Amino acid sequence: MSVWDDIVGQENAVAAFNAAALAARETAGQREASTPGTASAPPDNAGSGGADRPAGLAMSHAWLVTGPPGSGRSNAARAFAAALQCTGPVPGCGQCKPCRDVMAGSHPDVVRLTTEKLIITMDEVKTLIGEAQRRPWTGRWRVILVEDADRMAERTTNVLLKSIEEPPPQTVWLLCTPSADDVLPTIRSRCRLVTLRIPPADAVAELLVRRDDADPELAARAARASQSHIGL
Secondary structure, eight states: OOTTTTOTTOHHHHHHHHHHHHHHHHHHHHHHHHSTTSOOOOOTTGGGTOTTSOGGGOOOSEEEEEOOTTSOHHHHHHHHHHHHHOOSSSTTOSOSHHHHHHHHTOOTTEEEEOOSSSSBOHHHHHHHHHHHTSOOSSSSOEEEEETTGGGBOHHHHHHHHHHHHSOOTTEEEEEEESOGGGSOHHHHTTSEEEEOOOOOHHHHHHHHHHHHOOOHHHHHHHHHHTTTOTTO
């Protein structure tokens, strides 16, 4: 079982995240080999696609994960965070301790901001920026995951911009919004965009059967009734 098992109907997004996690692991390994005893870091050209690999395979220091409600964008971002921290044979194995910790919300190097409020406050963003400046405790990366990043006011987003423009070498930002248009162009232009869609009803039904041992007919009805909304 991998961290991607519950990310259904998002083949393109999963492929992009997997390729990035593999590239990140390769570069981190090279960095560790060249500097024994130090934590690994992403390549200096991480956000540009890399000079020696196709741009589609490159790791980026900032990601914008978009998709309508029910697409599972926050779940996909969390799975990507797990793949980055994974120590198993394949990134996102789902079996190693880092994978399990990230998925359980207890990994010390994955900082997650979620809110039920209408607005993400300036103080909350400043706290995140402070967290982003810390070196990883146990993992290779310091991952900052912001759910509902569209709830940041423009002034708050401008404070975040500098941290995304000039992040510490081991920090990765994951911003989740319904649409790419929900964030300022200055933020959007500095992030790699991954777009999710509402998954097909049959894929959601299969997930309910596999994960929850639901009756297939009941699972199919539930998937249709929820309009394939992963969270319902």
